[in-house]
Amino acid sequence: MTTQQLNPQLKQLTSEFSTQDRLSLVLTLLQQARSKLVQDFLEESPEIYAPSFRYERNEEMLQLAREKYVVSWLNSHWELLENLLTTQFSDMTQCNVFKEEFAKAFLELLRKFGVQIQHPQNSEFFALLLRKKAQTLEEILKISDKSEQQFEKLKYSDEREKALFNREMNRLLDQT
16 A cells, blocks of 8 residues: 555645644554455455465464464554655654654554563564564465475375276286
């Protein structure tokens, strides 16, 4: 989601930076990320629903796929913030103040997910960890998919060898 897709109020809010304006902007960013979450469910996004079918017999992988989506969604908050900061803020002081306001709100959001971070200064580091975790979960899911494919190939090979063996046995028995 780009900043052009964000609420038109953003451009207005970034020109004046009272505490109320910053909080309003933070809430707008949070609302945009929440809207994306709701939209993904309503539009039956394959990112959410495909793993339910792909991993229906593998509860661990299903849980990892769900966790990957949540981590990616949490990470999207920081992507929205970075887009906003690069396109709307020119004053670094205001930018840092806004980042701090956003970090406080983001930490509160994380607390709702059971993550405890005490200091807002750690929030950017945590955002980096979120990105890395999403990448790691994606890699684990890819490895699992590849393992499943290899297992299916082994099953096919086993069935083929059994069928060929049975054919040969039947042929030899018919010759006698």
